[in-house]
Amino acid sequence: MQPVVETPPVAVPATPDGRRSRWTEHRRARREELVAAAVEAVRLAGPDFAVDDVARSAGVSKTVIYRYFADKDELVDAVLGRISDAILLPRLMGELLVERADDRASLRAVIAAFVSLIEDEPELYRFAYAQAGRSGRADLVAATEREIAEALGARMTERLAAAGRETQAAMTWAYGVVGMVQLASHWWSAARTVPAAELVDQLTELAHGGLGLLLPPR
Missing domain, CATH: 1.10.10 (Arc Repressor Mutant, subunit A)
Known part of the structure; x- marks a missing residue:
């Protein structure tokens, strides 16, 4: 007597629930x-x-x-994400990605964009900085510094490689420039020792003066 072989049921694709999607x-x-x-x-x-x-x-x-x-922390994380995606990174990355005649002009444009953000959105800037270093939570300041430094480092790496120079120091220099601008601007946001335009000039002089000795000429 032949054993009865049961045919497994054929899976029927689930019908998308339009109401759930809506x-x-x-x-x-x-x-x-x-x-x-x-x-x-x-x-x-x-x-x-x-x-x-x-x-x-x-x-x-x-x-x-x-x-x-779920709680205020989740709301804070969402606000930080919105500030980063819609306000902060578009300004800074937009300036960084624009091709300009020389390094000084590029540096000045990015520094000016950051300082203008502090001027235009002081409470959002203070909020982002106040949330820096929260244990186990989003850190917009650190994330933004990292994105800008990585992009700047990539530009420096391209310049060095094109000139036949070693590229290992590019990221060190990039993080150094970003950290300098961030910390100095944060101090200035409370001290307001000089007008914003003068701060931009001062930071540009320092950043470009140092990199001008390190990066190959165009």
Whole structure:
């Protein structure tokens, strides 16, 4: 007697749930709206903003905020991401990627973009700096420094390689320039010892003066 061989059931592809997709998109869009409201709350209330400030900015209750964010830390992370993606990196990377006649002009443009950000968005800058070094959480300051330094280091590496020079020091120099500008600008943001344009000139002189001795001439 031949054994009966059972045919395994044929898997039927699941039908996409249109309602679930629409709900997911609605939730994503609503969350983005609340993040935008939180950015405005930071602009108005400063780095110590409360969830109540976000609720007022969005025109909703705190209960609604907590439907989309587990806690304030998650909201802070989302605000940091928005500042980075929509405000900070587009300005700085945009200037860094523009081809200019010489290194001094390129350096000055990036430094000026950073200083103008402090001038234009003082509360957002203070907020980002206040969140630096949070244990286990997003650090916008460190992430931005890293992205800008890596991009600047790549440009320096290209220049050195084209001139037949060793390239190992490029990243050291890049991080040194970015760190110098970041720390000096942060000190200036509170001290305001000179006008913004003069600060840009001073930092450009220091950065270009040092790199001018290290990078090959064009």
